[in-house]
Amino acid sequence: MTYVTVVEDSPAGTVENLDKLMSDILPEPDGLAARYAGTVGGKLAIVAIWESRDHAETFMSTQLGPGLRRLLGAAPASPPHTLGIEVEHYYVR
Template sequence: MTYVTVVDDSPAGSIENLDKLMSDILAEPDGLAARYAGMVDGKLCLVAIWDSREHAEAFMTTRLGPGLRQLLGAAPAAPPRALGIEVEHCYVR
């Protein structure tokens, strides 16, 4: 089942850092269908569409932390707060 994650304050901090993280540090995550990113009130916000909850959780628990450590030089004080949504209805234009 499709799964969506929403992060409202990514430790990556900027679009440039996100690009570096996702292209230079981490390989394309398994099960990632789409990613949307933008700045809101000075915070990097992300929406990711995953093939399943399992894909999202595997990325968030095993790959994201080490990637952020490499990008930032140290682990973030706390993991990114992510809202997860099991998609029960979808509308695509």
């Protein structure tokens, strides 16, 4: 089942850092269908569409933390608040 994650304040901080993290530091995540990012109120927000909840949770628990440490030089003080949504209905034009 499709799973969506929403991060309101990514520790990556900027779209440029996110691009570096996702293209230079981490391998392409298994099960990632799409990613959207932008700045809201000066904070980096990210919406990701996953093939399943398991794909999202595996990426976040095994790859994201080490990748952010490599990008930032240290682990973030706390993990970002992430909203996860099991998609029950969708509309695509």
